[in-house]
Amino acid sequence: MNKRSGEESKRNIIAAAIQVFADYGYDNASMRMIAQAAGVSVGTLYLHFKNKDDLYLTITKEWIDDLNELTNRALDRIDDPRTAITVFITISIDYTREHREMILLQGRKFGRCLGLEQKQQFFRKRRQLLTDIVQRGVTEGVFRSDDPAETARIIFNVLRGFIFSMLIDEEALFRAEACVDLVLNGLRRRNNG
Amino acid sequence: MNKRSGEESKRNIIAAAIQVFADYGYDNASMRMIAQAAGVSVGTLYLHFKNKDDLYLTITKEWIDDLNELTNRALDRIDDPRTAITVFITISIDYTREHREMILLQGRKFGRCLGLEQKQQFFRKRRQLLTDIVQRGVTEGVFRSDDPAETARIIFNVLRGFIFSMLIDEEALFRAEACVDLVLNGLRRRNNG
Amino acid sequence: MNKRSGEESKRNIIAAAIQVFADYGYDNASMRMIAQAAGVSVGTLYLHFKNKDDLYLTITKEWIDDLNELTNRALDRIDDPRTAITVFITISIDYTREHREMILLQGRKFGRCLGLEQKQQFFRKRRQLLTDIVQRGVTEGVFRSDDPAETARIIFNVLRGFIFSMLIDEEALFRAEACVDLVLNGLRRRNNG
Amino acid sequence: MNKRSGEESKRNIIAAAIQVFADYGYDNASMRMIAQAAGVSVGTLYLHFKNKDDLYLTITKEWIDDLNELTNRALDRIDDPRTAITVFITISIDYTREHREMILLQGRKFGRCLGLEQKQQFFRKRRQLLTDIVQRGVTEGVFRSDDPAETARIIFNVLRGFIFSMLIDEEALFRAEACVDLVLNGLRRRNNG
DNA sequence: TATGAATGAGAATTCATTCAT
DNA sequence: GATGAATGAATTCTCATTCAT
Numbered sequence: 027m028n029k030r031s032g033e034e035s036k037r038n039i040i041a042a043a044i045q046v047f048a049d050y051g052y053d054n055a056s057m058r059m060i061a062q063a064a065g066v067s068v069g070t071l072y073l074h075f076k077n078k079d080d081l082y083l084t085i086t087k088e089w090i091d092d093l094n095e096l097t098n099r100a101l102d103r104i105d106d107p108r109t110a111i112t113v114f115i116t117i118s119i120d121y122t123r124e125h126r127e128m129i130l131l132q133g134r135k136f137g138r139c140l141g142l143e144q145k146q147q148f149f150r151k152r153r154q155l156l157t158d159i160v161q162r163g164v165t166e167g168v169f170r171s172d173d174p175a176e177t178a179r180i181i182f183n184v185l186r187g188f189i190f191s192m193l194i195d196e197e198a199l200f201r202a203e204a205c206v207d208l209v210l211n212g213l214r215r216r217n218n219g
Numbered sequence: 220m221n222k223r224s225g226e227e228s229k230r231n232i233i234a235a236a237i238q239v240f241a242d243y244g245y246d247n248a249s250m251r252m253i254a255q256a257a258g259v260s261v262g263t264l265y266l267h268f269k270n271k272d273d274l275y276l277t278i279t280k281e282w283i284d285d286l287n288e289l290t291n292r293a294l295d296r297i298d299d300p301r302t303a304i305t306v307f308i309t310i311s312i313d314y315t316r317e318h319r320e321m322i323l324l325q326g327r328k329f330g331r332c333l334g335l336e337q338k339q340q341f342f343r344k345r346r347q348l349l350t351d352i353v354q355r356g357v358t359e360g361v362f363r364s365d366d367p368a369e370t371a372r373i374i375f376n377v378l379r380g381f382i383f384s385m386l387i388d389e390e391a392l393f394r395a396e397a398c399v400d401l402v403l404n405g406l407r408r409r410n411n412g
Numbered sequence: 413m414n415k416r417s418g419e420e421s422k423r424n425i426i427a428a429a430i431q432v433f434a435d436y437g438y439d440n441a442s443m444r445m446i447a448q449a450a451g452v453s454v455g456t457l458y459l460h461f462k463n464k465d466d467l468y469l470t471i472t473k474e475w476i477d478d479l480n481e482l483t484n485r486a487l488d489r490i491d492d493p494r495t496a497i498t499v500f501i502t503i504s505i506d507y508t509r510e511h512r513e514m515i516l517l518q519g520r521k522f523g524r525c526l527g528l529e530q531k532q533q534f535f536r537k538r539r540q541l542l543t544d545i546v547q548r549g550v551t552e553g554v555f556r557s558d559d560p561a562e563t564a565r566i567i568f569n570v571l572r573g574f575i576f577s578m579l580i581d582e583e584a585l586f587r588a589e590a591c592v593d594l595v596l597n598g599l600r601r602r603n604n605g
Numbered sequence: 606m607n608k609r610s611g612e613e614s615k616r617n618i619i620a621a622a623i624q625v626f627a628d629y630g631y632d633n634a635s636m637r638m639i640a641q642a643a644g645v646s647v648g649t650l651y652l653h654f655k656n657k658d659d660l661y662l663t664i665t666k667e668w669i670d671d672l673n674e675l676t677n678r679a680l681d682r683i684d685d686p687r688t689a690i691t692v693f694i695t696i697s698i699d700y701t702r703e704h705r706e707m708i709l710l711q712g713r714k715f716g717r718c719l720g721l722e723q724k725q726q727f728f729r730k731r732r733q734l735l736t737d738i739v740q741r742g743v744t745e746g747v748f749r750s751d752d753p754a755e756t757a758r759i760i761f762n763v764l765r766g767f768i769f770s771m772l773i774d775e776e777a778l779f780r781a782e783a784c785v786d787l788v789l790n791g792l793r794r795r796n797n798g
Numbered sequence: 799t800a801t802g803a804a805t806g807a808g809a810a811t812t813c814a815t816t817c818a819t
Numbered sequence: 820g821a822t823g824a825a826t827g828a829a830t831t832c833t834c835a836t837t838c839a840t
Contacts, residue, residue: 053246187376212405573762598791
């Protein structure tokens with residue numbers, strides 16, 4: 027019985043769970059696998075988390091907070107819409123590359139999606155951020171867009187596609203710069219357009 | 220019980236399985252549910268399919284063939300790269316909207332993804348199609364792209380993102396035209412570019 | 413795999429479950445024990461019953477129906493209140509002696525008592541029967557009772573006590589006739605009373 | 606943590622355990638719940654009691670002693686058998702009403718009933734008390750009974766029924782006086798009997 | 799072909815008990 | 820004395836798969 031502090035043990039379990047969930051998906055990851063990966067007994071899992079859902083939600087909540095903060099900090103002092111788009115896309119792609127496990131955030135549990143409310147709010151917030159940037163660009167006359175929200179959704183979906191490609195289809199991954207280039211060009215206002 | 224020819228029964232099972240898989244996901248769809256939806260006994264499922272994986276793979280194979288044919292037919296006589304891009308994106312979005320179940324194609328069984336080889340080949344083929352179109356556009360001087368394959372991957376990922384949005388986040392869906400507009404503008408060669 | 417008809421198998425499981433529940437109580441009887449006693453696998457239990465509660469409730473429902481019918485038939489043509497009391501007590505005691513397992517009917521699951529509604533209705537019906545008999549006796553001038561319902565409850569509780577004694581304290585069991593004697597004497601109207 | 610003397614802590618745990626056992630039953634009461642209710646850690650429970658059974662037995666022993674003393678004191682100077690019966694029944698009913706938890710005394714752990722020997726002795730003693738009273742009444746010519754022990758068992762079972770009704774079926778409860786009335790009338794010797 | 803009863807392995811979860819601190 | 824993290828065995832329940840009919 028290797029005694030640790032409660033918090034230490036909890037972090038340890040979370041780290042293990044992230045790996046296992048990411049490797050096998052929510053459904054195929056069993057509590058036994060997670061326990062094994064964390065080097066603890068199954069019972070210990072339930073000492074720190076009410077159940078499998080709770081463990082999963084704790085993890086996703088961390089990511090959401092993490093990404094929110096990272097994004098906010100990065101966009102904090104950026105006024106130029108072109109730079110803002112560049113930063114948003116680059117951060118998203120980089121973060122996804124570094125945290126392949128983040129796919130879990132997108133995780134669907136078909137019937138009832140686990141923590142759906144929380145996630146949708148997060149997605150909504152990110153799309154709003156993009157919408158604001160595009161809108162600003164339009165106002166400033168550097169972007170062209172009939173419908174900034176629609177444009178934001180499209181950009182958002184490239185990034186969502188990237189997340190899944192990370193997991194199921196690495197050949198489909200692209201460089202952030204290439205994406206920025208295409209998008210900025212697509213948004214660009216032109217005289218003879 | 221209603222005697223049917225073997226083939227008829229098989230079609231019937233596949234139709235039911237598509238629905239159930241699409242509604243609940245591979246893991247949460249049980250053979251019992253599929254049997255019930257098809258109005259046959261569990262044993263009958265195994266008469267036509269070796270096992271659950273086999274049933275799933277049969278379905279995905281059908282889709283791949285279906286989509287391949289649909290796409291090929293649509294692009295058959297189109298020479299203009301701009302029209303080709305427009306058609307490819309529109310077909311993909313429309314098909315996804317009509318066949319929400321197609322998400323299954325992206326289906327990940329994390330550890331070992333079921334039928335991965337087959338799917339990856341399909342994805343590769345679609346990206347190649349896009350690459351060819353972009354390449355042609357560049358050659359003809361209407362598109363601008365440093366790396367057509369990279370550009371193709373980006374477009375491919377918007378569409379992949381759309382598929383997942385269909386399932387987990389309907390608010391994120393966008394119109395095909397808006398996407399075409401952004402992409403074509405992004406690809407457009409410009410004098411002062 | 414010993415194939416039986418569905419109904420045959422179900423009866424077999426019920427018989428085993430009655431024994432196991434009676435011997436160990438609801439909580440201490442495990443599905444594994446019941447399966448073993450029935451000579452089937454655990455999975456088979458769930459083929460016939462939705463869950464443990466369902467199995468338990470099926471059993472209690474049978475008893476309730478059984479006892480109701482038995483009692484109704486016995487009291488059908490009896491007009492004399494003294495005979496009716498005698499029959500009611502005798503039947504109850506005899507049935508309990510023969511079906512020691514019937515204790516399950518009383519079964520408490522503390523927080524939420526399983527099938528409480530159903531049982532309470534059954535108990536209520538039996539008390540009502542007793543109340544009617546006593547009331548009749550009073551009306552006919554052979555019984556004496558300030559409050560027939562209260563009297564009925566007391567008699568009802570002797571019988572309930574008997575059921576528990578069957579299980580936990582056989583030394584406390586008594587003969588039906590002795591009980592009838594005491595009760596009838598207690599109910600008897602007297603001139604100098 | 607609040608340092609207490611060992612004995613004080615023990616009393617505290619017992620009080621909490623009584624509540625929890627009474628609310629949830631032996632099986633459904635967990636050591637964690639008891640610890641929580643007592644405001645101590647799980648480990649502390651095992652400092653004072655060898656295990657769950659030990660804790661339970663300690664409690665039942667207390668009750669047995671408590672009830673024995675209460676009953677003895679009440680019957681101490683009562684000579685009249687009629688009064689004695691009245692007192693015994695009234696005390697039993699009242700005590701049960703006030704200590705709903707006392708149901709635990711009847712507690713069955715089916716297979717091997719916890720502390721069975723101890724309890725049976727207690728029940729035996731109480732029945733003996735009743736038997737003595739009835740016997741005395743018969744000797745003095747105020748009661749009529751072929752078999753005082755049998756009569757005692759019947760009275761004992763009304764009271765046992767009452768205890769269970771307290772828990773599972775409050776509608777079945779009755780007033781002590783009504784019971785005394787029926788029993789005394791039932792015991793009464795009559796001229797024309 | 800078709801059925802559906804039966805299986806057994808494995809899933810999530812609970813809990814009495816132990817023991818390092 | 821007191822704590823509470825850790826354990827492991829047991830519990831309920833699910834499900835892909837098999838096979839006698």
